[in-house]
Amino acid sequence: MTAVLAVVDLVPSGSAVSYGDVAELLGAGGPRQVGAVMSHYGSSVAWWRVLRASGEAPPGHEVAALRHYMEESTPLYGAYEAFLRTGEGRWRVDLTAARWAPTDSGFDQLDVISDQLERQLHKMSVPDDEMTV
């Protein structure tokens, strides 16, 4: 799960990714797994930058998320202002515009993260004496 959180940390302010994107970048698991992690440990990171593929904020946190989106000027659709005031109306994050495209350094980070994850999955501990293969 630390892997998921690590990926979320990579997403810059003003942009976002879907649960599925994270799973893909991670090269393991699926959207539901990412969602599960976020629901339990998401509070320690910028959770609002991970949302449904449709652009809807995480269930039960739409108001808090919207405040963040407005602060970060994340691309939005619809009557979000009205929603903030009255709680009525539909709105979404414009993922086609906000979706994060990993930078070069970002890819490097992702490699490291997915490596660690895989190692963890295989439950393989690296012998401290020889790591050369």
Add this chain to the structure above:
DNA sequence: ATTCTGACTTGCT
């Protein structure tokens, strides 16, 4: 081992 559940997705009405 089997069944259930969910901050998910996609495709089809």
Add this chain to the structure above:
DNA sequence: AAGCAAGCCAGAA
């Protein structure tokens, strides 16, 4: 646009 069914993956019961 909105609802539904089926896939999907892991962890919990």
